[in-house]
Amino acid sequence: MFNYFELNNPTDFKYLLYSAGQDITINGQPARALITNTNLTESRDNKKITTLENIERGFLIDYDNKKWLIVSGDNRYSRHKGIMQRCNNTLIVNVGGILYKVPCIVTNKVNLNIDTTTYISSLDNEIYILVANDSLNSNIKLNDIYKIGQRNYKVRNIDDIGQSGLLYIKLEFSESPQVLPVYSISITNGDTLTTNVETPVQLTIEQKDGDTVLTNPLPMVFVSSNESIAMVDNNGLVSPVSVGEVVISVSIESDPSVNDSISITIEEMPVIETFILELTGSISPDTEIKQNQTKTYTCVKKNSLGVTVEGAQFDFSINPGTTPTSAYVFTVVNDTQCTIKGNSSTYYIDLVATDRADNTLSVTKNIKLRPLF
Structure with a gap:
């Protein structure tokens, strides 16, 4: 039987990693590793890990739906091995209003033994936690108060040199609570929206801490339930793709549990019917009227298919320009017709028909008043 930690042949190790390894993440990046108990009597919350990826103290491992902290590491035979302990609690660290969940190991031992798991069965007045020494956890300061379990504890000491990559933090029970913002988020466009396939929709978002509206909103994540119907960008602009219904959700980036959603119906682009007016005279050519001649002009309304709209009514008027009114006689006959008689010649007038609706x-x-001969 192979011993995972004594298998020196790189080819054999890669085969074993492929056949018996498990999928994990190392600081959020996918990886594959061999995971075993440290010994037959040790708790299952204390594991050995061997992988081709770099692992160091303070690295966070996702394995078996739990968070694990690398508490020791070694590099041998072009592979990395270490011991990881399961994080049995979580700190909520407030950095500039953004709440981060920091996995941690809670213990009542000052000198943690990396070969054994030293959890406490119940929280005492004085406890110690172990977390990664990284840029996020550097925000943990003396006198900060954190809620662990149902109790609150104040930071009394931080050791960042005892073990590289790790922070050992001493805390004492505190009567004062950890004060954290209580965020909410809402889409203010309403519960539902309707648009068409060519009209984007801009969602408006309101974030609150309790009853106070945030003037500097926290980073958000927008998600479409079906991007084949509509997509949404990081600013909440919804771009329709096809006809259907879609749910757009928004959440605070640092806490997906603070969220809201809206149902949007995407319809076909409405067909906007267009119309034109046609104005024709009773005698051709209808762009001129001889002296003493009378012509009847009829207006009709047609749709984009060229079909006449029944019942359309029009208002008629003359724009004479510089032509004297004595040069013609203009008479409105009914809602669709008018007549013009030419009295003089060598003048121009404009006959205008306007849709009453x-x-x-x-x-x-444009009509020319011309001589008889």
Whole structure:
């Protein structure tokens, strides 16, 4: 039987890692490792780890749905091995308003034995915790108060030199509670929205600490339940893709449990019907009227398919420009027709027909008043 820690042949080790190893993450990065108990009598919360990836004291391992802290490490035969202990508690560290969950080992022993697990069965007035010595945990300061279990503890001492990569922190029971913000987040556009496939939607977000609205919101994460229907960017701009229903969710980046969502219905782009007016005279050419001649002009309204809209009504008017009104006789016959009689020649007028239901829709015909011969 192979001994994981004495297997020197790199080829044999890679085969064993492939066949008997387990998928883990090391500081959030996927990796594969051999995980064994330290000895037959040791707690299962104390494990040996061997991997091809770099591991050092203070590295955090995700394994077996638990968090583990590397408390010792060694590099031999081009591979890395170490001992990891299960983190049995979590600190909530407030850094600039962002709450971080820091896995930690809680003990009542000052001198932690890296070969055994030294958890305490119940919290005492004086405890010690072990965490990674990293940029996040450097924010833990003397006199900070942290809630561990159901009790609060004040930081009394921090040892950052006893073991490289690790912080040993002494805490004492505190009557004062750890004061943390209580965040909430809401989408203020409503419970539901409807848009079409060509119209994006900008979501508006409100974050609160208790009843106080945050003027400097915390980083957020937006997620679409179906990106084939709609996508959403980091600013909450929803871009429709296809017809359907989608749920857009938003959460505080540092705490996904603080979240809200909205259902959005994506519809087809509405068809905007367009119309045109046609104005024609009773005698061709209808762009001129001879002296003493009368022509009847009829206006019709047509849709984009060229079909005449029944019941359309129009207002008629003359824009004479510099032409005197004595040069023509203009008569409105009904809602669709008018007549113009030419009295004089060598003048120009504009006949205008306007849709009575939509005064933005009109048509103009430029007409020359010309001599009889």
